[in-house]
Amino acid sequence: MDVFDQIISGATPAEVILRTDRFIAFLDVRPVFPGHTLVCPLDHYETLYDLPVELYAELLIAARRIGLAQQAPLVADGTLLVTNNVVSQSVPHDHLHVIPRRRKDGLRGFLWPRSRPTVEELRTVGDQLRAALTDEEAR
Template sequence: MEGCSFCRIVAGELPAARVYEDEKVMAFLDHRPLFFGHTLVIPRQHVPTLAELSGDLLAPLFGLVQRLARAIPLALEAEGTFIGINNRVSQSIPHLHIHVVPRRRGDGLRGFFWPRRRYPSETAMEETAARLRAALQHV
């Protein structure tokens, strides 16, 4: 897609520290990482959000995410990883990208992304679950 920074990286028009690429997916270092090794995984094809990802790209995309979740602790002596996806809200580039971020205890990231809260009641929690179950029947 014209003007998409990630499509321009795929095309070789913009530089990136490429970590992996094949005919369907690509991984490269985030240029403004939360921690060194913070990697972005994208489909080479322009896809705006996870909801719009075709089934034939699902396994290659998440297969690479899984491989990076294994590789990052080995390569960077991290204790684990954080995996994150934004869909529209907080998505700085409208091309699906999955963040694979090295994590270490005490790295300061806890609570960084979401203000956590409790459901007001068990009933409210079950009502929310029921709404999601119903919606799953239609997607």
């Protein structure tokens, strides 16, 4: 049982912001900014790809509710939604970070390093992904 399962069961305290029939949202104990909230399913799914497809919309709806709630009291200009899938996933329980953002809040390097691929490199990767999507649809 991971720490999120413990929070869900009530064995570990957390600052719960929202709880629905399928999801819980609670404040991150190591926030990027105040109000940084984690939204995770009540049922244990290790990664985003383990989460049943029919729950994706509900996950985003919960994240939307949290993001909108962050705006006024936290004077947030926007929201950063982030999920890790295996790499850098510190808790093996699917979760979505809802992080309030402000212009010039100092968050840098989060989605870097970035590159400048050539048109041909972009085309090659695009071809690979389109082929993988076609293979997926054929299954």
